[in-house]
Amino acid sequence: KAGVTQTPRYLIKTRGQQVTLSCSPISGHRSVSWYQQTPGQGLQFLFEYFSETQRNKGNFPGRFSGRQFSNSRSEMNVSTLELGDSALYLCASSLASGILNTEAFFGQGTRLTVV
Amino acid sequence: AQKITQTQPGMFVQEKEAVTLDCTYDTSDPSYGLFWYKQPSSGEMIFLIYQGSYDQQNATEGRYSLNFQKARKSANLVISASQLGDSAMYFCAMREGLKTSGSRLTFGEGTQLTVNP
Numbered sequence: 001k002a003g004v005t006q007t008p009r010y011l012i013k014t015r016g017q018q019v020t021l022s023c024s025p026i027s028g029h030r031s032v033s034w035y036q037q038t039p040g041q042g043l044q045f046l047f048e049y050f051s052e053t054q055r056n057k058g059n060f061p062g063r064f065s066g067r068q069f070s071n072s073r074s075e076m077n078v079s080t081l082e083l084g085d086s087a088l089y090l091c092a093s094s095l096a097s098g099i100l101n102t103e104a105f106f107g108q109g110t111r112l113t114v115v
Numbered sequence: 116a117q118k119i120t121q122t123q124p125g126m127f128v129q130e131k132e133a134v135t136l137d138c139t140y141d142t143s144d145p146s147y148g149l150f151w152y153k154q155p156s157s158g159e160m161i162f163l164i165y166q167g168s169y170d171q172q173n174a175t176e177g178r179y180s181l182n183f184q185k186a187r188k189s190a191n192l193v194i195s196a197s198q199l200g201d202s203a204m205y206f207c208a209m210r211e212g213l214k215t216s217g218s219r220l221t222f223g224e225g226t227q228l229t230v231n232p
Contacts, residue, residue, distance in 0.1 A: 031218050034128055043206065043222035055217040055232045084195060088158055100148040100210060106160035 002027065004093045004107035012113045018079040021110045025093030026074050031055075032074040033104065034066060037088040049074050050097040054101075078112075086114045118142060119207050119223035126228050128197045135182070136192040136226045138207030146212030149190040150220065151181070155202040158173045164207075166190055168212075203226075 005024040013019050025032050033056075034046040045058040049068035066076040078085055088111050092104040120139045122163040126145040140149065142171055166174045167182045174181040177179040206228050208220040 033220075035219050035220075035222075039149070042224050043208075045219050045221070048217045048219060050217065056219045077162070090158070090160060092218070092220075096169075097217045100146060100212045101165055102218060103162050104150075104160075104220060105162070107154075109158040111158070 002034050004105050006089075006110050008110060009108065010111050010113075012061040012115060013081050014115055015081055015083060018077060019081060019112060020075050020077050021089055021091075021112070023074045023076075023091030023093075023107060025091075026105055029093040029095050029105075030072055031094040031102075032068055032072065033092040033094070034074070034076050035090045035092065036060075037090060037109070038086070043090070044084055044093035046076065048097065055097055057086050067098070080115045083114050085112065087112060118141065119209055121205075121207055121223035121226050123226045124224070126226055128141070128194075128228065128230055130230055130232050131196055132198060133193060133195045134197055134228065136205050136207075137189070138205070138223060139187075139189045141188060141211050142209065142211055143152070144211040147185070148210045148212070149181070150208040150210070151179070151190075151192045152206045152208060152222075153201075154206060154225070156203070164192065191197055194228075199230050199232060202228060202230045206212045 005060045031050045033048040048056040088109045090109045091107045141160045147168045152160045164176045171219045207223040
């Protein structure tokens with residue numbers, strides 16, 4: 001069974017540009033969550049998509065957006081990149097949403113560097 | 116206020132010894148779940164163990180056990196018989212059942228564990 005696949009693994013972008021990150025969840029999983037990990041802020045929740053609908057959103061500016069397709073694959077987009085957006089972006093896949101003990105399976109992340 | 120607090124930025128343990136990683140949490144939600152994840156240098160978060168707020172017994176998974184003290188709001192991870200491969204960053208996380216719909220996890224700052232040979 002394939003795990004969570006995130007592409008690309010590494011990305012270097014310039015300030016002001018936009019970027020799209022992709023996440024393919026485990027087959028059959030319908031919930032995809034995105035997290036930003038930085039040395040200063042730690043792991044912070046960005047948003048969750050379930051059955052193509054945004055279910056939850058963290059405290060991030062509108063420059064961060066996402067979507068989910070009918071096959072559960074998800075993309076997140078960051079527009080007008082800032083140096084502070086440099087981070088490891090992790091995607092988590094879950095079978096269901098709203099169930100307390102549902103395990104979240106994480107991908108290896110996309111390391112974004114903004115220069 | 117911090118919802119998940121891990122007070123040990125770094126911990127060292129000798130191979131084959133046991134180690135306890137601390138985690139305290141703060142929530143007013145009566146229904147919540149606590150998770151521990153391991154993050155090696157490769158970046159991927161690996162699920163280790165889960166404890167529900169209504170679970171009567173402490174969770175165990177192989178060499179991992181969770182010392183759950185509900186009244187003290189602590190959920191410490193105990194790793195027995197440490198191995199060199201246990202060297203990694205460890206995160207405590209919480210999911211609140213009623214306040215947050217969905218799968219959202221709130222993470223602590225993490226503890227970097229180093230196992231010495």
